[in-house]
Amino acid sequence: MTDKGQKPRIAFFDFACCEGCQLTVLQLEEKLLDLLQHVEVVEWREAMSGKADSHDIAFCEGSITREADVQRIKTIRNTANTVVGLGSCACIGCHNALKNRWPMEDVVKVVYGSEAGQLDSIPARPITSVVNVDYRILGCPASLPEIDRVIKCILTGQEYPLPNQPVCVECKLNDTLCVLEKGEVCLGPVTRCGCNAICTAYGDACHGCRGLMDEANLMAAVKVLTAEQLHPIMEVVARRYDVGQDQVRQWFTMYNTPDLQLKEESEQT
Numbered sequence: 099m100t101d102k103g104q105k106p107r108i109a110f111f112d113f114a115c116c117e118g119c120q121l122t123v124l125q126l127e128e129k130l131l132d133l134l135q136h137v138e139v140v141e142w143r144e145a146m147s148g149k150a151d152s153h154d155i156a157f158c159e160g161s162i163t164r165e166a167d168v169q170r171i172k173t174i175r176n177t178a179n180t181v182v183g184l185g186s187c188a189c190i191g192c193h194n195a196l197k198n199r200w201p202m203e204d205v206v207k208v209v210y211g212s213e214a215g216q217l218d219s220i221p222a223r224p225i226t227s228v229v230n231v232d233y234r235i236l237g238c239p240a241s242l243p244e245i246d247r248v249i250k251c252i253l254t255g256q257e258y259p260l261p262n263q264p265v266c267v268e269c270k271l272n273d274t275l276c277v278l279e280k281g282e283v284c285l286g287p288v289t290r291c292g293c294n295a296i297c298t299a300y301g302d303a304c305h306g307c308r309g310l311m312d313e314a315n316l317m318a319a320v321k322v323l324t325a326e327q328l329h330p331i332m333e334v335v336a337r338r339y340d341v342g343q344d345q346v347r348q349w350f351t352m353y354n355t356p357d358l359q360l361k362e363e364s365e366q367t
């Protein structure tokens with residue numbers, strides 16, 4: 099808790115990632131100026147110099163990919179009253195976890211060459227698999243409207259339950275033409291909404307950057323997106339891409355590798 103009258107101190111921390119989510123927070127622009135009336139930013143490497151000994155609210159971006167990261171995120175958790183997982187790297191593993199699907203030795207060789215030595219590198223996972231977080235902001239990059247919503251919830255002491263509907267719902271609310279009708283493959287039917295279906299609004303497909311919904315029927319989605327399905331709309335997609343189930347599963351790994359691994363493990367038991 100902060101002392102009476104004192105503004106809560108916010109810090110931003112990054113783990114393995116591209117730091118695009120921190121950049122997105124900066125895109126709050128005027129809202130950021132409003133925010134500064136209510137909080138004190140004490141550490142934010144991407145935006146200011148200096149480090150702080152303590153903080154009340156920690157925004158944590160990126161994935162855990164080294165043993166050293168594990169202790170670091172635990173220390174941040176122990177120091178902060180409130181921890182926010184910022185972006186899909188932090189909350190679902192995102193691109194970082196793609197490496198988990200190959201032997202670490204091969205991954206190191208591909209990235210650093212055959213002369214590469216030992217690296218402090220472990221299978222990538224979201225920070226949420228190491229510590230509990232109080233809030234999650236999804237998206238690659240983190241969804242700007244969700245950043246705004248979560249900050250308001252933090253400052254007013256409210257919880258922020260993640261939406262648990264597919265992106266398709268937001269498409270319908272926006273009256274967006276379904277890209278399946280154009281013969282594009284779209285992962286929206288099993289992807290958690292909350293981005294206001296921004297990609298489909300601009301005519302692109304949803305690539306699943308906010309991760310799977312709870313209880314997403316992944317196996318059904320894989321079948322529906324392949325030539326095995328029967329729906330006339332999907333025939334357009336199947337004719338255009340001639341995709342098999344392995345290809346569809348690969349599309350899902352782009353952001354969801356840890357979830358897929360868990361599903362595979364539970365199917366085998």
Ligand code: SF4
Pocket residue numbers: 115116117118119120159160185186187188192193237238239240
């Ligand atoms: S979620 Fe995407 S934009 Fe954000 S840090 Fe990770 S890779 Fe970058």
Ligand code: SF4
Pocket residue numbers: 265266267269270275276277278284285286287295298303304
């Ligand atoms: S465009 Fe994608 S997300 Fe939108 S309604 Fe169609 S399948 Fe669902």
Ligand code: SF4
Pocket residue numbers: 237238265286289290293294295296297298303304305306307308309
């Ligand atoms: S439409 Fe899909 S890919 Fe685009 S931001 Fe939303 S969840 Fe991510």
